Amino acid sequence: MGEKTVTRMDLSEAVFREVGLSRNESAQLVESMLEHMSDALVRGEQVKISSFGTFSVREKSARVGRNPKTGQEVPIQPRRVLTFRPSHLMKDRVAAGNRKD
Amino acid sequence: MIRSELIAKIAEENPHLYQRDVERIVNTVFEEVTDAMARGDRVELRGFGAFSVKKRDARIGRNPRTGETVHVEEKFVPFFKTGKLLRDRLNGK
Numbered sequence: 001m002g003e004k005t006v007t008r009m010d011l012s013e014a015v016f017r018e019v020g021l022s023r024n025e026s027a028q029l030v031e032s033m034l035e036h037m038s039d040a041l042v043r044g045e046q047v048k049i050s051s052f053g054t055f056s057v058r059e060k061s062a063r064v065g066r067n068p069k070t071g072q073e074v075p076i077q078p079r080r081v082l083t084f085r086p087s088h089l090m091k092d093r094v095a096a097g098n099r100k101d
Numbered sequence: 102m103i104r105s106e107l108i109a110k111i112a113e114e115n116p117h118l119y120q121r122d123v124e125r126i127v128n129t130v131f132e133e134v135t136d137a138m139a140r141g142d143r144v145e146l147r148g149f150g151a152f153s154v155k156k157r158d159a160r161i162g163r164n165p166r167t168g169e170t171v172h173v174e175e176k177f178v179p180f181f182k183t184g185k186l187l188r189d190r191l192n193g194k
Contacts, residue, residue: 003141003142004137006142006143011134014129014132018129019126021118021126029111029115033126036107036110038149041191042191048104052104081191082187084181086178089135093138094177095177097139098154100175
């Protein structure tokens with residue numbers, strides 16, 4: 001199993017290799033993709049990327065939480081959380097790639 | 102928003118690029134993320150979130166229809182954790 005951490009830099013390097021734009025422009029394009037996706041999610045839209053997965057925003061209602069260390073009750077405000085549901089293709093590729101034979 | 106809408110937005114902002122190049126760019130980025138996880142790597146995109154691979158231990162499952170027990174092998178599943186900046190933005194901070 002790998003243990004490397006892939007970052008924006010690696011993604012823009014891949015774009016640079018694949019399309020042959022400058023490194024700077026490749027980096028800007030990766031950034032712009034993430035921004036458009038974030039903006040859509042902040043507007044409450046779902047972001048559905050076929051054969052990759054779906055990001056959706058869920059509304060959580062207020063509840064009483066508890067500090068697990070002190071046992072003290074703390075109110076948790078209603079909030080919006082993001083969930084990612086991987087596509088079948090991604091699940092299959094991740095399962096196959098990491099399987100120990 | 103779907104993949105083609107994302108491609109359209111980026112193409113619109115970059116009129117000097119061919120549509121098919123924008124398609125390749127967007128597809129390459131998603132492809133790289135999936136490839137990284139298939140290798141067991143983690144993908145950390147500060148402000149947006151992090152993709153990682155989680156191990157699910159082998160377990161004894163049950164077929165809910167027949168009640169029959171089945172051995173479920175250990176498996177690896179994709180996982181996403183929202184980044185702090187995006188989480189704050191979702192909540193208007």
